[in-house]
Amino acid sequence: MKKLWGGRFTKSAEEWVDEFGASISFDQELVMEDIEGSIAHVTMLSKCGIISETEADEIKNGLEQLKEKASNDELTYSVKLEDIHLNLESYLTELVGPVGGKLHTARSRNDQVATDMHLYLRNQVQVIIELIGEMQQALIEQAEENIETVMPGYTHLQRAQPISFAHHLMAYFWMLERDKERFIESVKRINLSPLGAGALAGTTFPIDRHLSAELLGFEGIYENSLDAVSDRDFILEFLSDSSILMMHLSRLSEEFILWSSQEFKFIELDDSFATGSSIMPQKKNPDMAELIRGKTGRVYGNLMGLLTVLKGLPLAYNKDMQEDKEGMFDTVKTVTGSLKIFAGMIQTMTVNKQHMEKATKTDFSNATELADYLSDKGIPFREAHEIVGKLVLDCVKKGCFLGDLPLEVYKEANPLFAEDIYVVLDPVTAVKRRNSAGGTGFKQVAAAIEKAKEAMKTS
Numbered sequence: 001m002k003k004l005w006g007g008r009f010t011k012s013a014e015e016w017v018d019e020f021g022a023s024i025s026f027d028q029e030l031v032m033e034d035i036e037g038s039i040a041h042v043t044m045l046s047k048c049g050i051i052s053e054t055e056a057d058e059i060k061n062g063l064e065q066l067k068e069k070a071s072n073d074e075l076t077y078s079v080k081l082e083d084i085h086l087n088l089e090s091y092l093t094e095l096v097g098p099v100g101g102k103l104h105t106a107r108s109r110n111d112q113v114a115t116d117m118h119l120y121l122r123n124q125v126q127v128i129i130e131l132i133g134e135m136q137q138a139l140i141e142q143a144e145e146n147i148e149t150v151m152p153g154y155t156h157l158q159r160a161q162p163i164s165f166a167h168h169l170m171a172y173f174w175m176l177e178r179d180k181e182r183f184i185e186s187v188k189r190i191n192l193s194p195l196g197a198g199a200l201a202g203t204t205f206p207i208d209r210h211l212s213a214e215l216l217g218f219e220g221i222y223e224n225s226l227d228a229v230s231d232r233d234f235i236l237e238f239l240s241d242s243s244i245l246m247m248h249l250s251r252l253s254e255e256f257i258l259w260s261s262q263e264f265k266f267i268e269l270d271d272s273f274a275t276g277s278s279i280m281p282q283k284k285n286p287d288m289a290e291l292i293r294g295k296t297g298r299v300y301g302n303l304m305g306l307l308t309v310l311k312g313l314p315l316a317y318n319k320d321m322q323e324d325k326e327g328m329f330d331t332v333k334t335v336t337g338s339l340k341i342f343a344g345m346i347q348t349m350t351v352n353k354q355h356m357e358k359a360t361k362t363d364f365s366n367a368t369e370l371a372d373y374l375s376d377k378g379i380p381f382r383e384a385h386e387i388v389g390k391l392v393l394d395c396v397k398k399g400c401f402l403g404d405l406p407l408e409v410y411k412e413a414n415p416l417f418a419e420d421i422y423v424v425l426d427p428v429t430a431v432k433r434r435n436s437a438g439g440t441g442f443k444q445v446a447a448a449i450e451k452a453k454e455a456m457k458t459s
């Protein structure tokens with residue numbers, strides 16, 4: 001098969017060498033974007049009088065046919081033709097004859113491929129933004145059911161203070177809100193047109209870059225032709241935003257894994273999001289959450305991979321840059337898949353409310369209440385802390401909890417203790433009373449859920 005760039009060559013590479021250099025096995029993912037870019041380019045060429053209208057119509061007709069074939073999965077690609085761009089151009093010439101060769105006037109694969117990737121990411125980021133919204137919605141719904149569900153809150157994975165389960169879930173809502181914002185903000189940098197930058201230096205043809213940009217729905221053009229074909233930071237930004245998002249999903253995965261263990265028993269994942277063991281009949285494994293935690297690694301890897309590919313590259317295009325694609329496609333697949341799975345897991349999980357609340361009664365997470373109680377009565381907090389610490393130690397020795405100690409013991413520790421400490425010690429009271437802004441008090445949590453719903457309307 002003749003190479004489209006074969007003019008200055010006297011012999012062709014062996015197939016295995018071609019195979020090494022080809023990107024068609026993965027960049028065929030860009031087929032629709034490539035056709036879309038070509039239609040805009042050819043429209044612009046005719047509007048600028050660079051090719052005739054008839055020629056443009058013939059080419060566009062061929063491109064429309066290719067679009068149809070692509071959406072019916074009727075195109076097969078050749079490694080000999082290297083990538084999606086050359087494969088499509090060859091198909092086009094087969095369909096419309098030599099006029100197909102005019103498509104590439106005033107264009108290089110360098111601005112072409114960059115254009116394709118901008119179009120691709122613009123679409124995918126939109127999908128991701130919507131999927132984040134769906135997961136946030138699932139969090140809100142589950143939180144609404146659990147405003148008064150009390151659970152132990154942890155620091156250092158040691159029981160710290162009782163909190164509302166809804167409050168814990170809503171913490172992730174706000175992380176996702178920032179993730180969503182990051183993706184939304186990144187669109188203004190993705191939505192720029194490199195088309196018309198040529199190989200690196202622009203072109204002698206009287207093209208109108210603004211017109212092709214407008215036809216493709218871009219908000220503007222890259223101001224510098226070298227930058228246009230060399231820039232991959234829009235992909236790096238996508239991979240960074242994705243890494244942060246996945247880090248959040250991974251932390252929630254870890255919590256789901258812990259919470260669904262026999263040791264915690266706070267939640268039970270629905271059967272449709274769990275798997276069994278081939279040997280142990282009793283097992284119900286949180287595979288999906290584990291996989292999301294695991295797949296976070298590959299997204300970080302994709303970010304580090306591309307950063308490393310780019311770090312030593314001189315301007316402008318270098319073939320190294322073909323390595324920008326697989327990590328990007330893989331990240332899109334991983335992030336969209338993880339978000340969908342998470343929304344489903346959250347919607348379908350069972351919350352073991354009683355067990356969570358019981359956990360708060362068999363620990364010392366109410367110790368702060370007691371210290372606050374004393375300082376409320378005028379004892380400096382440090383002193384109160386010391387007094388309660390001693391009481392906790394006393395309980396540990398006796399094998400009981402703070403609520404089990406009789407009032408005499410409290411009185412002995414400090415005469416300001418009175419009968420009402422037992423109400424204060426109740427974990428539900430403890431949560432209810434934490435009504436500072438952004439705190440876990442039930443009223444605060446209910447208000448925060450309303451705020452979250454408002455935020456969902458505006459973003």
Ligand code: ARG
Nearest residue numbers: 023083109110113317321322
């Ligand atoms: N397949 C190439 C890539 O993805 C397309 C650009 C090729 N340009 C070139 N000058 N060889 O990077």
